Amino acid sequence: MPLPTDLPTGAQALLIALATPSPQGPLGIPVLLWGRPGVGKSSFIEGLATEQLRVTTLIASIHDPTDFSGLPVLEGGRVRYAIPEWVEAFGDDEDGILFLDELSTAPPSVQAALLRVVFERRVGFRELPERVRIVAAANPPDLMIGGWELSPPLRNRFVHLNWAIPESLYIRSLTEGWNKGELPEIDRNDHRNRLPAWKVKIAGFLRLSRTALHSDPEENPYGFASPRTWDFAAALLASCDVLGYRPGSEDITAQTVLLELMAGCLGEATALPFLEYLNRLRIPDPEDILSKQEGIDLNDLDDSELYVLFYSLNNRLIAAFDRPPFLDYSLVYLSLVDKVFELGRRDVIFVSLRDLARAGWVSRLAATDDDAGRGQAMEEIAKLFSDVTFKEFVDVLA
Structure with a gap:
């Protein structure tokens, strides 16, 4: 409210x-x-x-x-x-x-x-x-x-x-x-559920702006960026989301509150480009993508948006591990991975794939009851791991 x-x-x-x-x-x-x-x-x-x-x-x-x-x-x-x-x-x-x-x-x-x-x-x-x-x-x-x-x-x-x-x-x-x-x-459970998505968006911005994690206290008389204040920013963005104050809104009050909070955490010089980044993010709801309610053209996304998209998809897919749509969601996810590899941008999503695998995604797919769907999924995963560049990436992390 x-x-x-x-x-x-x-x-x-x-x-x-x-x-x-x-x-x-x-x-x-x-x-x-x-x-x-x-x-x-x-x-x-x-x-x-x-x-x-x-x-x-x-x-x-x-x-x-x-x-x-x-x-x-x-x-x-x-x-x-x-x-x-x-x-x-x-x-x-x-x-x-x-x-x-x-x-x-x-x-x-x-x-x-x-x-x-x-x-x-x-x-x-x-x-x-x-x-x-x-x-x-x-x-x-x-x-x-x-x-x-x-x-x-x-x-x-x-x-x-x-x-x-x-x-x-x-x-x-x-x-x-x-x-x-x-x-x-602010409902704690609602806040907890929304928080990972904002952390992912912050991570996407920090990948794009490598120097934004820290700012100089001497150049900022009030707040300044540090890992601690980026944590503050993520928590505050999740609260604003719960209350309906969201980046990209045409509501002047919402934009003012977001600027006050982000500048208060990070300093104005960091907050302004960060909010601009949030305002132009073109990421549909990951649940709508996985459920095929909304499509997405990966060609239209820059690297930071692609990074945010796949981490957001990861969060929704992990949340569906014990739900009926898990296999269908996984097949949609794999089709998107295949498209990214075709575009030659696999390096942008390698870390997302690694994290999903570490969360037990492959073993859960192998244990699903749907023989046809499981077979299709495991075939796609086998193709994924046959990619030379991806195998090198996995070997380096091992």
Whole structure:
């Protein structure tokens, strides 16, 4: 369900990030809001609190590093870490938000202590409950009077969002009040099922843009690309997909939210070509291809699209291992492989074929009950493995 649009700039992206299952399992991708003083960053976050959602605000500059790492205490000849009271405030099964306000006023020693809290979600040896999200807020670098720049390791643990209140929204709020915002519901199973397809699309882009895996922290004052933030990007894209915000949509709101989230993870210089790549991907639904509901002309696809297509087909084919369409899907898949080999582009799909074989595809085909279909499939596979170049590829990997 689409989120309300009468929210501050950055709010929709924030709510999606907080509702997203993180790559490590708990709820929420950590978010850092950048905005001028007085634009409602703190009041919006604290306004999300309900009887079911606790919000605990900590102002970083007035806390000691031990408030985030735990206070070492000698007990029985061993050192243990006393857990700060704020940790105990979150129940084990309770929804919550840990809000680290004025983060740019935190001295380097406090920032170092926060590294483990933000990414590993640990205070001393105590884990934060799974449903506690982490949000921070800071003033932009040009307004950071008397503060400290955030270290690249700490910056890389957040999705960075610019926060602002458009004039029209503020004027309307004077008579109509503010929309408090509400976290969307993202079904974990739906998110888990959609995530592999987005990882494949990211892999296709990184094959095409070999230098995009990393970007320079010095050239990106907020988010910058790294394997960690590409993981964030995949999880956020899956959430946007669940909620109906998809690349290529003509919905301006969807495009804005996607740009905010991707730039917040990767930096704008990486996010823009990545979204352009997603917008022009010409890949039909793999299930429609395998079920013959939709055809595809492989001549029309460039190498990155062909790579994405076959990895997407792999995911659907593996998911069908124990379903009746498995043999029919495999025959369609093999016909596509044969076409790729005819086109002389076999090297683009070698890794996909290897991964499918390692998943047990060939042995499952050999065990199917349909004698005619099994025979046809095994004949195609025998032809595939008779290809000299493919055999050399397999030998190198063996």
